[in-house]
Amino acid sequence: MPATTKMCVIIPVHKSAISADEAISLAACKAHLSGYHCYLLYPEGMDTKAYTALHAGLLLHPVNPDWLSSIEKYNKMKVSTGFYQLFARYEYMLTYELDAFIFNDGFDAAKAFAFDYIGAPFFEGYWAARPGAKFMKGCNSGFSVRNIQACIKALQVVSGLRWQWLLYRLSLLHSSRLRKKVNEWTNGRYEVFVTGRFAFNFANFHLNEDLIWSEVIPKLVPSFAVADPMSALGFSFEYNLDESLQLNKGALPLGCHAWAKHLDFWSKYINIKSLTRKEKIDEV
Structure with missing residues (x-):
């Protein structure tokens, strides 16, 4: 069992079946993140065999089913102090949703721990961003690292704003x-x-x-540090992929989010053909 408490990996799921694309994401997680505690976050009572069959090292962490019952409830969970306190023994948390993909474990080189929150940068237009689109403030959370204590303190400040x-x-x-x-x-x-x-x-x-x-x-909370766009690019891509690669000087990031929606781009870097992904999971 890995001993590091520098970072934990949180893999949220809400259904017992795993799709072919999700299995590919989980296989990449197993390949590059086995040096960290990887928690499968799932509704209490859900069958997890489909996930543990692919990654036997997963730590099972059931939660109140209501937390994962809808997109809205999931978003609420990730801005609640209770969620972060569950993992307060760690310094950082990597949110690894199963539409993410990680290429290597170079977290320090990717400046993953240099900010309180880092993920793929936003462009104007989001998923419809065009080449030349300007950066927007902030980062996507599907594949992201956040400082757990900084998140707890920020949420405590917000809780004090009741008046x-x-x-x-x-x-x-x-x-x-x-x-x-x-x-x-x-x-x-x-x-x-x-x-x-x-x-x-x-x-x-x-x-x-x-x-x-x-x-x-x-x-x-002005002290809460969100990654600048260029640092975020070295960490993850999600939108405007050709432009992202160019801006990142032709280098791939540490990982990416929503890769299966952009196979025309990612099939050049993820060694799985789009029509045979299910049969080639072991090739990741």
């Missing part, structure tokens, strides 16, 4: 004119209060957790 939430509910929520004025007075610094985006912590307000860590948390 601002009440102020928002009583005044700003009902007056677009007042929201505009507040934004002008603060030069946009408190945009998260004006728009109510920090409501993810207090109400049924859905926002993808990677946007929370990328855009909301840094405004509320």
